């Protein structure tokens with residue numbers, strides 16, 4: 001049994017949301033979207049041909065499987081085209097720099113931020129038009145306004161929804177998620 005704190009609604013009541021007209025399927029533009037390659041064919045294939053604006057990708061896997069390594073390589077590749085933000089709530093900037101050196105990646109356009117507070121992470125993502133951002137990881141980022149511990153069900157849900165909202169504004173975001181022994185991304189009970 002895991003206690004789950006239900007947070008109150010954050011939207012202002014009584015305020016009508018702006019209405020938007022649904023569009024007929026046939027009128028949706030099918031002009032090809034410019035896709036950014038990750039530099040790794042298999043990853044591009046899984047993404048349907050590359051990274052699109054507003055993409056929100058959850059990269060799940062066992063601890064130690066190579067998620068941070070893969071995303072650092074992708075981030076370094078994309079940063080050849082423009083600025084890329086790599087947020088790590090798990091390792092220090094120095095650790096990430098050492099890993100980058102080991103991988104032989106080096107880019108003036110790759111920016112590191114060692115931070116777990118989701119408010120700071122969101123502000124950093126919104127601070128400039130990044131080509132892409134990485135947040136490593138879902139379970140270690142947290143909202144300090146919530147009482148529950150980082151990695152708890154309530155925190156994971158809040159962090160994921162906040163980061164998804166910022167991704168939908170245009171900056172593609174890759175979010176790392178650890179998979180537990182049960183094969184689930186939710187915290188172990």
Ligand SMILES: Nc1ncnc2c1ncn2[C@@H]1O[C@H](COP(=O)(O)OP(=O)(O)O)[C@@H](O)[C@H]1O
Pocket residue numbers: 061062063064065066067068069070
């Ligand atoms: N493709 C790979 N082949 C061999 N070793 C790898 C590969 N990717 C990562 N590693 C090694 O595996 C270890 C864990 O990788 P890491 O990226 O930290 O995993 P995660 O972020 O999933 O916990 C590191 O020592 C890393 O150098």
Ligand SMILES: [Mg+2]
Pocket residue numbers: 067068069090136
């Ligand atoms: Mg990692």
